[in-house]
Amino acid sequence: MAFELPPLPYNYDALEPYIDTETMRLHHDLHHQAYVTNVNAAVEKHPELNSKSIEELIVNLNNLPEDIRTAVRNHGGGHLNHTMFWQIMAPNADGEPTGAIADIINNNFGDFETFKQHFNDAGAKQFGSGWVWLVRTPDEKFAITSTPNQDNPMTSGSFPIMGNDVWEHAYYLKYQNRRPEYLKQWWNVVNWDEINKRLQMSKH
Template sequence: MAIELPPLPYERSALEPHISAETVDFHHGKHQRAYVDRLNELITGTPFAEMALEDIVRGAQGAMFNNAAQAWNHAFYWQCLRPAAGGGGGEPTGALAEAIDKAFGGVEALRTQFDELALRTFGSGWVWLVQRAEGGLALAATANAATPLTGSDKPLLACDVWEHAYYIDYRNARAKYLEAFWNVVNWDFAASNM
């Protein structure tokens, strides 16, 4: 069973002006595709060839893990975004908003802490809003391909802070990319993961 590159849940230009179609083309069409293609090469002829992507991530090591985790992280990331015209950005509601208030003291405090963590994350990686095993929310940063999927935290929301996620649009200005991210964040998706 080959791992497929999932289609985007919106048109490639739908995140503009916050994230350009050119960035989406490179990020989804080149970077994520490369992880999927390389993973398919690596799993051919192994017991992993019949596994679901999540199971490969949880069981693989080395290059196979890196490519599987990046394929999964990216598929998750695209779901974390929603065009501003289609309801992206704004504020969370319901149980997610209550959990954010309890854990962080409100959405603005969450955003501040999330951005600070993203700016402190050295090199390439990811910043996550996660739900801990006991139910509370927390933030986590992972380096390179690492993902909460391999631990006990349940990922709710992710922001890719590898330079390929923002360099075309914002060059090395990660802070500007984070501003853009909040304009297209998909709170409904985050809530659905609780």
């Protein structure tokens, strides 16, 4: 089964004014589609991998055939990361976290404002392209971390509960080089219901 580009769960303009329509079109239709196309091309070379989910490929990256490992890391990671990214955003979602994720944030980071500050700081300091994450670590702790390029925390055994894309293509049309401003505004579109679902998934 070839991987497919998932449809956006809302219209291209739904996250205005925080994320502009043109960025959403380019980001979803071109960038994400390219990751899907390229990971499919890599996996086609090894039919024994056809039954694997994208998560299984990324978790077991180091066991993949060497000739496709880098392509799966980059393009498979890009597909996995963006599939999550569209889901954890929503229109009219601005608000404080609720439910279990609110407890996790308060217990581990003090309060939401402190958490946001640490998360944004990690995103701003990620050199070059990459992602900033809240993860559940293999020893069942919660941590803010960042990864370069399209690397996903699953490769090192952590579960990504939420993440923000700090590649320039995610924000440059609207925010130019002002990554910290983009990071700050992104909280206006965070979908806490979906993040609570991912928190549940992280327990398995």
